[in-house]
Amino acid sequence: MFKLVLPSKDYEKDIFAYKQEFVENGDSMDGCGSLDKYDTYDEWMNHIMQYSDKNKIPPESNYVEGSQYILVRDYDNKICGMVNIRHYLNDFLLESGGNIGYSIRPSERRKGYAKQQLKLALDVCAKKGIRKVLLTCDKNNIGSAKTIKANGGILEDERYSEIFKCILQRYWIQI
Numbered sequence: 001m002f003k004l005v006l007p008s009k010d011y012e013k014d015i016f017a018y019k020q021e022f023v024e025n026g027d028s029m030d031g032c033g034s035l036d037k038y039d040t041y042d043e044w045m046n047h048i049m050q051y052s053d054k055n056k057i058p059p060e061s062n063y064v065e066g067s068q069y070i071l072v073r074d075y076d077n078k079i080c081g082m083v084n085i086r087h088y089l090n091d092f093l094l095e096s097g098g099n100i101g102y103s104i105r106p107s108e109r110r111k112g113y114a115k116q117q118l119k120l121a122l123d124v125c126a127k128k129g130i131r132k133v134l135l136t137c138d139k140n141n142i143g144s145a146k147t148i149k150a151n152g153g154i155l156e157d158e159r160y161s162e163i164f165k166c167i168l169q170r171y172w173i174q175i
Contacts, residue, residue, distance in 0.1 A: 001073065001074055001075075001116065002071055002072065002073055002074065002080070002113070002116050002117065002120065003071075003072055003074065003120070004069040004070070004071055004072075004083065004117070004120045004121065004124065005069060005070055005072050006067075006068070006069060006070075007044075007045065007048065007068060007069075007070055009041065011070060011072075011079060012041040014078065014079045015035070015041065015044075015070070015079060016041070017079075018032075018035075018079050018082070018105055019032070019035050019036065021105055021106045021107060022036070022103070022106065023036075024106075025106040027103075027106060028103075029082075029103060030101045030102060030103045031081075031082050031083045031084045031100070031101035031102035031103050032082045032084070032101075032103060033047065033048040033051070033066075033068040033082070033084050034047055034048075035082070048068040051063050051064075051065065051066050052065065052066065052067060052068075053065065054087075062090065062092040062093070062097075064086050064087065064088055064089070064090050064093065065086070065087045065088070066084055066085055066086040066087055067084070067085045067087070067124065067128075068082070068083075068084050069082070069083050069084075069085070069121070069124070070082050070083075071083065071104075071113065071116075071117045071120070079105065080104060080105050080108040080113050080117075081102060081103060081104045081105060081108070081113055081114065081117045082102065082103055083100060083101070083102040083117055083118075083120075083121045084100070084101045084102070085099065085100055085121055085124055085125060085128070085130075086098070086099050086100070086101075087099075087128060087130065088130075089134060093134070094134065095159070095161075096136060096161050096163050096164065096168060097136060098133070098134040098135045098136045098170070099125065099130060099133045099134050099135065100118070100121050100122075100125070100133060100135050102114065102117055102118060102121065104117065109143075110143075114143065114144070114147040115147050115150045115151065118135075118147055118148070118150075118151045119151055122151060122173065122175055125175055126175045130175065131174065131175050132172060132173075132174055132175070133172065133173045133174075133175060134170060134171070134172055135148050135153060135170075135171045135172075135173065136168045136169065136170050136171070137168065137169055137171075138164065138166045138167070138168065138169075139158060139166065139167040139168070139169050140166070145169060145171075148171045148173070149171070151173060152173045152174070153171035153172065153173050154171060154172050154173070155169055155170070155171055156170045156171065156172055157169075157170055158170070
């Protein structure tokens with residue numbers, strides 16, 4: 001029904017339609033590789049390619065080596081979600097971000113797609129040798145918490161995040 005694929009020029013138009021839905025909905029674009037900060041596909045691709053190579057990451061940033069994927073529905077080739085997998089955790093990610101960030105297109109929510117996307121992302125983590133995965137979500141984001149729990153997430157704790165100005169729940173999944 002779905003596959004995770006690397007972004008490519010073939011999806012440029014749909015990637016920006018995805019972004020526009022988030023803008024119109026007033027939502028944050030979690031797991032989108034900072035797509036909200038870029039107006040062109042090439043700029044965005046340069047950004048995500050920089051963070052796919054740990055040797056190119058500025059040491060002063062909170063970023064780590066990662067992989068950006070889009071969730072594509074098989075029957076119509078539509079982008080329904082995006083997921084960013086961080087290959088390891090630094091202090092910032094251990095506290096507030098986790099190994100995986102994800103989102104589902106606003107028009108495609110409440111269909112169970114997030115659970116499928118997270119399962120596929122966990123499969124990628126396993127292939128990359130990541131055996132213990134941290135996911136975080138706003139305590140008020142009940143859908144995200146349900147998605148994480150459905151994929152084996154165990155709540156470690158809740159912490160107030162100065163960065164996000166909310167209580168974050170921190171879940172671990174063993175692969």
